Amino acid sequence: MEIIKAISVLFILAGCFFFATSTIGLLRFPDLYARMHATGKGDTLAVFLLLIGFSIYQAAHHGAILDSIKLLVVAVFMFLASPTACHAISRAAFRCGVKPWTREGSK
Amino acid sequence: MENFFLGVSIFLCFLVLLCLYRLMSGPTIIDRIVGVGAIGTKTLAVLVLMGFIYDRIEMFLDIIMVYALLNFIGTLAAAKYFEGKGEI
Numbered sequence: 326m327e328i329i330k331a332i333s334v335l336f337i338l339a340g341c342f343f344f345a346t347s348t349i350g351l352l353r354f355p356d357l358y359a360r361m362h363a364t365g366k367g368d369t370l371a372v373f374l375l376l377i378g379f380s381i382y383q384a385a386h387h388g389a390i391l392d393s394i395k396l397l398v399v400a401v402f403m404f405l406a407s408p409t410a411c412h413a414i415s416r417a418a419f420r421c422g423v424k425p426w427t428r429e430g431s432k
Numbered sequence: 433m434e435n436f437f438l439g440v441s442i443f444l445c446f447l448v449l450l451c452l453y454r455l456m457s458g459p460t461i462i463d464r465i466v467g468v469g470a471i472g473t474k475t476l477a478v479l480v481l482m483g484f485i486y487d488r489i490e491m492f493l494d495i496i497m498v499y500a501l502l503n504f505i506g507t508l509a510a511a512k513y514f515e516g517k518g519e520i
Contacts, residue, residue, distance in 0.1 A: 348450050351451060351470055357459075357462060376480065387489070395497070396480070396493065399500055402501075403500055410469065410507035411466075414465060416511070416515070417511040417512070421515075421517070
């Protein structure tokens with residue numbers, strides 16, 4: 326029982342780590358596309374890990390298998406939806422004429 | 433275990449505050465949309481945590497499903513609008 330809780334805590338901490346790195350990426354990257362790089366992938370992985378950790382904890386703690394399956398459904402949906410939304414937004418940005426960032430020195 | 437969930441949700445709320453900076457200062461409108469998308473996924477995680485803290489996971493599960501769908505469709509609608517508009 327304790328082992329399973331420890332596993333879910335590990336998943337949750339990993340999810341928090343990726344949330345933190347994607348937020349730092351969102352703030353510090355120089356360009357719109359680089360920021361989308363960070364949030365598109367970072368948030369998707371973070372939510373995926375968090376929801377898996379929660380479903381493990383839910384299955385172990387309350388024994389409610391149906392709820393943990395629902396959490397996994399949301400995790401899989403977010404795993405599919407978030408990159409699609411990020412692709413749509415970056416294509417719209419490219420078509421609106423947002424120029425990617427290039428280093429001034431090199432070409 | 434509840435205190436752990438509380439700590440994680442407070443940490444996520446702090447990250448949402450950081451994302452607000454991008455919302456304020458984002459040069460283009462699409463930066464702001466990306467910031468809203470990031471805040472949306474973090475709110476989704478905080479909702480799950482609140483479900484665990486208040487021990488009412490069934491209610492929060494439905495809210496989470498609807499919220500994930502709306503966040504996705506909102507970003508798609510904004511993308512479609514800006515593609516049609518052609519310039520920022």
